[in-house]
Amino acid sequence: SFSAATTVGQNSPNDSASLPSSPVFPASFKPAFGHRKNALSVESIPRQTIIKALASAGRNHNPQNLSLSSMIAAHKQMEHRPGTASSQKLSAALSSLTDRAGTPTTPRFTALQSPCFYHERFDDVLNIDKVLEEIQGNEWISHSRLLATATGVREISKQLQRRPMKRAVRNVMIVTKARDNQLVNLTKELAMWLMSTPRYGSELGVTVYVDAKLKTSKRFGAADILEAHPRLQHLLRYWRPEMCRNQPEKFDLVLTLGGDGTVLFTSWLFQGIVPPILSFSLGSLGFLTNFEYDKFKEQLNKVMGEDGMRVSMRMRFTCTVYKGGVSGQDMEEAEQFEVLNELVIDRGPSPYVSNLELYGDNELLTVVQADGCIFATPTGSTAYSLSAGGSLVHPDIPAILLTPICPHTLSFRPMVLSDSLLLRVSIPRNSRATAYCSFDGKNRVELKQGDHITIAASQYPFPTVMKSGSEWFESVSTSLKWNTRGAAQKGWDGLEENEEQGDEWDIDFDDSAYGTSEDCSDSASPPRTAMSLL
Numbered sequence: 001s002f003s004a005a006t007t008v009g010q011n012s013p014n015d016s017a018s019l020p021s022s023p024v025f026p027a028s029f030k031p032a033f034g035h036r037k038n039a040l041s042v043e044s045i046p047r048q049t050i051i052k053a054l055a056s057a058g059r060n061h062n063p064q065n066l067s068l069s070s071m072i073a074a075h076k077q078m079e080h081r082p083g084t085a086s087s088q089k090l091s092a093a094l095s096s097l098t099d100r101a102g103t104p105t106t107p108r109f110t111a112l113q114s115p116c117f118y119h120e121r122f123d124d125v126l127n128i129d130k131v132l133e134e135i136q137g138n139e140w141i142s143h144s145r146l147l148a149t150a151t152g153v154r155e156i157s158k159q160l161q162r163r164p165m166k167r168a169v170r171n172v173m174i175v176t177k178a179r180d181n182q183l184v185n186l187t188k189e190l191a192m193w194l195m196s197t198p199r200y201g202s203e204l205g206v207t208v209y210v211d212a213k214l215k216t217s218k219r220f221g222a223a224d225i226l227e228a229h230p231r232l233q234h235l236l237r238y239w240r241p242e243m244c245r246n247q248p249e250k251f252d253l254v255l256t257l258g259g260d261g262t263v264l265f266t267s268w269l270f271q272g273i274v275p276p277i278l279s280f281s282l283g284s285l286g287f288l289t290n291f292e293y294d295k296f297k298e299q300l301n302k303v304m305g306e307d308g309m310r311v312s313m314r315m316r317f318t319c320t321v322y323k324g325g326v327s328g329q330d331m332e333e334a335e336q337f338e339v340l341n342e343l344v345i346d347r348g349p350s351p352y353v354s355n356l357e358l359y360g361d362n363e364l365l366t367v368v369q370a371d372g373c374i375f376a377t378p379t380g381s382t383a384y385s386l387s388a389g390g391s392l393v394h395p396d397i398p399a400i401l402l403t404p405i406c407p408h409t410l411s412f413r414p415m416v417l418s419d420s421l422l423l424r425v426s427i428p429r430n431s432r433a434t435a436y437c438s439f440d441g442k443n444r445v446e447l448k449q450g451d452h453i454t455i456a457a458s459q460y461p462f463p464t465v466m467k468s469g470s471e472w473f474e475s476v477s478t479s480l481k482w483n484t485r486g487a488a489q490k491g492w493d494g495l496e497e498n499e500e501q502g503d504e505w506d507i508d509f510d511d512s513a514y515g516t517s518e519d520c521s522d523s524a525s526p527p528r529t530a531m532s533l534l
Contacts, residue, residue: 048320048333052271052460157312157313157461160310161396162310164309165309165310166306168200168252169206169253171206171252171253172206173209174191174209174254174256175258175269177257177259177261177262177282178265181219183257184214184219185219186282187214187257188220194206195232204232205235207237209237209251210237210239211238222236239251241269244271245269248270248272253278253303253304254277259281259283259286260283260288263277263279263289264341267340268442273460274461277462278300278464280293281293287382287475290467290468291467299467310465313461314379314395314461315419316340317377317457318458319337319339319439319453321437322453323448324448324452338460340380340440341376341377341440342383343375343437343453344437345436345447345453346372346437347435348436350434354369355432355433357425357427361421361422362422366412368412370404370408371405373403373405373425374388376400376401377401378396378397381393385401388403389414392482394472395472398419399417400419401415402414402416424455427447427448427451434447
C-alpha cells in the first residue's frame with residue numbers, strides 16, 4: 001500500500017510526468033480526472049513513494065522469519081496468508097484504475113495489500129482483519145488512501161504492544177555511535193556473545209552484521225576474532241547503507257549502541273521498511289534508549305527467547321520537496337525523506353522573517369510569518385519542538401505537532417493537528433526571501449520562491465522494542481526531570497520536633513483569618529464574621 005500524499009497544481013491535466021515509467025504505470029498511462037472535491041488521487045502520489053512501495057512489494061518480506069518452534073524443528077515454512085476482503089477490494093480498485101487507462105492488471109498489484117508492510121513479518125501476532133476494519137469508515141476515499149493513512153499503523157501498534165512477539169532472531173545488525181572508540185570495544189563484546197551463545201537448537205549463535213568500517217579496525221580486531229574462533233567465520237558479516245535501503249528484510253533485529261542521535265541515524269539508514277529496533281543507552285540523553293547495556297545478556301535472552309518482544313510503532317513523516325521551475329506550472333519532484341523527529345523550515349541566513357503558506361488537505365490554513373516552524377512527530381515532541389514551546393506528546397498519540405519559531409504574532413500558539421491531514425508548505429512567489437528545511441537535522445535544502453514541501457504520515461513506521469509500558473514517562477522524568485521538585489513539601493505530622501514535644505502548637509493558624517476552620521465553617525468567611533458582629 002503506497003502513501004497517497006497529494007500535491008495540487010503540480011501537473012496540468014495533460015501532464016503525466018509525476019508518474020514513473022514502470023510495469024505498473026507505463027509512460028503512456030494518463031489517469032482519469034474529474035475526482036471529487038478534496039479527493040486524494042493516484043496521479044499526485046510522489047514518484048519516490050510509488051517506487052519505494054513497488055520495490056517493497058517485489059520482495060519477500062518474510063523470507064526466513066520463522067517461529068521459535070519452527071526454527072528449532074527447521075522443517076516448517078510459514079504459510080502464505082490469503083488475501084482478505086479488504087485487500088481484494090484494493091486490488092479491484094487498482095484493476096479498475098488500470099482498466100480505465102487501457103493497461104492490463106499486473107500481478108505486482110496484489111502485493112500492495114496492507115496499511116504498512118508489517119503484516120507479513122508479524123502475521124502470527126496481528127489480526128489484520130481487525131486492522132482493516134478500523135480503516136473502512138469513509139466510503140468516498142479511495143481504499144489505497146485508507147491503507148496509506150496512519151490509522152492502520154495505529155491499530156497494528158496497539159496489537160503489537162498488547163501481545164509479545166515471539167520471533168526467531170537469526171540476523172542481528174549492530175549500529176554503533178560514530179567517533180566513540182569505547183563503544184567499538186562494546187560492539188566487539190556484544191557481537192562475540194551473540195555469535196557464540198547457542199540458540200534455536202544450534203551449537204552456535206546468530207549471524208551478526210557490524211558496520212563495514214570496523215572491518216579494518218584494529219580495536220575491533222575482526223581478523224583476530226576469526227583466527228581465535230574459526231567456527232564464527234560465517235556468522236560475522238558487515239552492513240553498508242545500501243543494504244538498509246535495498247534489503248531491509250534481511251535483518252530480524254537492529255541493536256543500537258549510543259544515544260538518541262544513533263537511533264535517528266538508524267532511522268535515516270532505513271528510508272523504507274524498518275526492522276525492530278532495540279536501543280542501549282550509551283549516550284548523553286535517553287528518550288529513545290531504554291535498555292541498559294550492563295544487562296544486555298539478560299535482556300536479549302528474553303527478547304530472542306520465549307518471552308518475545310513488545311513493539312511500539314513510532315510514527316514517521318514522509319516529506320517530499322517540489323521545485324517550482326521557471327514558470328511555476330510544472331512542479332518537479334525533488335528529494336523525499338522519512339523523518340522520525342521533525343521537519344524544520346526556517347529563514348536561514350536571511351534577515352527577513354519567513355513567509356510560508358500552510359495548506360491542510362489543499363485548504364489554506366494560515367500564512368506563517370516567523371523565523372520558521374517545526375513539524376514534529378510525537379517522538380520529536382521532546383526535541384526541538386519542546387525547546388520552541390511545544391507540548392510533550394506521548395508517542396502512541398497520532399498527531400502532527402505544529403510549533404512556530406519566534407512568530408511575528410503573539411497569538412500564533414503551538415498546535416496539535418490530526419495525523420490524517422496532508423500538509424503542504426509553499427513559498428509564495430512574492431516572498432522577500434527563501435526558506436531552508438532540514439530533516440531530522442540533516443540534508444538542509446533551500447526552498448525558493450514557488451517551491452513547496454508536503455508532509456504526510458508515513459506508511460513506514462519506526463518499530464522500537466519496548467522495555468515496559470511506562471518507559472516513556474520514565475525517560476521524560478529521567479532526562480527532563482519532569483515534575484521533579486528540589487524538595488518535597490513537609491507535612492504537619494511526622495516532624496521529629498513535633499513528635500518530641502507533643503501535639504500542641506506554639507503558633508497555630510487563626511482560623512478566622514485563614515479560612516481553614518472545618519468545625520466552624522460559618523465563622524471562616526470574613527463577611528460572615530463581620531455580619532455576626534452587627
